[in-house]
Amino acid sequence: MTITHEPALADLESIVNDCWSTFLSNVEPLEPVAPSDRSAYAWSAAITVSGGWQALVLMQFSDTAAKAVAQQMLGMGADEEPVLEDLNDALGELVNVIGGNVKSLMPGPSQLSLPLVAQGTVSTSLPGRTELVEATSLDVRWLDEPVRLSISVASSDASV
Amino acid sequence: MKIVVVDDSRVMRQIVIRTMRQAGYGGHDIVEAENGKEGLDVVQAQNPDLVLSDWNMPEMTGIDMLCALRAAGNQVKFGFVTSEGSEEMRTRATQSGAAFLIAKPFTPEAFEEALTSVGVPA
Numbered sequence: 001m002t003i004t005h006e007p008a009l010a011d012l013e014s015i016v017n018d019c020w021s022t023f024l025s026n027v028e029p030l031e032p033v034a035p036s037d038r039s040a041y042a043w044s045a046a047i048t049v050s051g052g053w054q055a056l057v058l059m060q061f062s063d064t065a066a067k068a069v070a071q072q073m074l075g076m077g078a079d080e081e082p083v084l085e086d087l088n089d090a091l092g093e094l095v096n097v098i099g100g101n102v103k104s105l106m107p108g109p110s111q112l113s114l115p116l117v118a119q120g121t122v123s124t125s126l127p128g129r130t131e132l133v134e135a136t137s138l139d140v141r142w143l144d145e146p147v148r149l150s151i152s153v154a155s156s157d158a159s160v
Numbered sequence: 161m162k163i164v165v166v167d168d169s170r171v172m173r174q175i176v177i178r179t180m181r182q183a184g185y186g187g188h189d190i191v192e193a194e195n196g197k198e199g200l201d202v203v204q205a206q207n208p209d210l211v212l213s214d215w216n217m218p219e220m221t222g223i224d225m226l227c228a229l230r231a232a233g234n235q236v237k238f239g240f241v242t243s244e245g246s247e248e249m250r251t252r253a254t255q256s257g258a259a260f261l262i263a264k265p266f267t268p269e270a271f272e273e274a275l276t277s278v279g280v281p282a
Contacts, residue, residue: 022265023175073171075178086171093169096216097264100243104263108248112216114168 005053006135006151007105013138015101016149019094020142024072035139036146042066044122045091047099051110056132056152057099058122059091065145066091088117102151131155161280162189162206166199166213166222167241172264176212176241183268184282185275196220200228203236210280212262215242215249223256230257237278241266 013032020026041060049055061069070082070090082090092115103112116122137150163180167173173192180186191206193199196213197220203211211229213222220228226238238258242249245263253261260274272282 018265022267070171074174089169089171093172096169097243100216100264101245104244104246104249108246112244114216114218 005153006055007102009136009138011105012102012136012149012151015098016138016140018101019097023094023097024069024142026142030140030142030147033139033141033146035137035148038121040146041121041148043087043091043117043119045095045115045117046122047095047115048113049099049103049106049110050113052108053103053106053110054154055102055106055135057095057102058148058150058152059095059098060121060146060148060150061091062145062147065142065147068143068145069094091115092117098149161210162191162208163210163212163280164191164193164199164202164206164208166193166196166202166211166217166225168195168214168217172214172241179266179268180271180275183271183275185271185280188280196222196225196228200225203229203234204232208236210237210239210275210278212239212241215240215244223252226253226256226258239274239278 017029040062042063043061043066045059047057066087067082070086073090074086096115099112103110132152133155134150135153139148165173165176177190191202193202195217215222222240240253240258240261243264250261259278262270262274
């Protein structure tokens with residue numbers, strides 16, 4: 001029997017494209033690209049899954065991409081500047097939806113945390129766990145800006 | 161009809177209301193609440209026709225709000241709009257008295273089908 005500890009890349013692509021077409025009026029599917037340098041990301045949004053499957057779902061955005069997410073989810077004009085509260089809400093809700101969909105693909109029962117949004121990077125740790133290993137990641141370019149989704153699992157569960 | 165939209169995300173409340181409008185349900189009276197506790201207060205005070213609620217929220221979750229409503233004898237029509245659409249969640253929602261579960265990301269058609277199923281006119 002094969003036990004899968006992380007979602008397949010094709011599933012992540014499908015979830016991200018569904019979210020982008022629903023919430024961000026994206027017409028063309030986002031194509032995977034090579035990872036960008038860490039310094040390209042100005043915003044992080046994270047959510048954890050605990051229970052039958054334990055993982056950290058992390059999204060990272062360039063500053064321009066983060067602002068565009070907030071503008072489009074809130075129906076703002078391109079000339080309207082989202083405030084910090086808008087960015088926290090929009091990026092948090094996006095990772096919440098993606099995290100919920102990822103969780104639905106994995107063994108349960110498990111619980112989804114509330115999202116955490118931060119400028120820069122967030123610490124990748126789970127309650128009671130000391131080490132996480134990135135198991136799957138998806139790098140895309142949207143509006144010619146880098147966006148990254150990664151799934152990290154406890155190192156003892158990693159199959160990589 | 162009066163519809164209460166409960167979600168801790170202002171962005172998502174806005175998207176839900178926008179999508180309902182796209183599905184042809186823009187003519188209803190919409191009341192917003194930020195979490196299950198506030199939703200419970202609003203439902204008890206305003207006696208709406210339908211509650212559309214997120215599941216995972218601070219203060220009080222959507223499922224706890226639904227259970228509190230049913231425990232109090234309130235039979236308001238209730239549907240979830242949540243990022244978690246697994247069979248396990250759908251079963252739990254139905255067993256607790258929800259009429260439907262719309263999974264995020266959603267389409268206007270998903271709202272049309274769900275609202276039609278509980279008799280909400282476009």
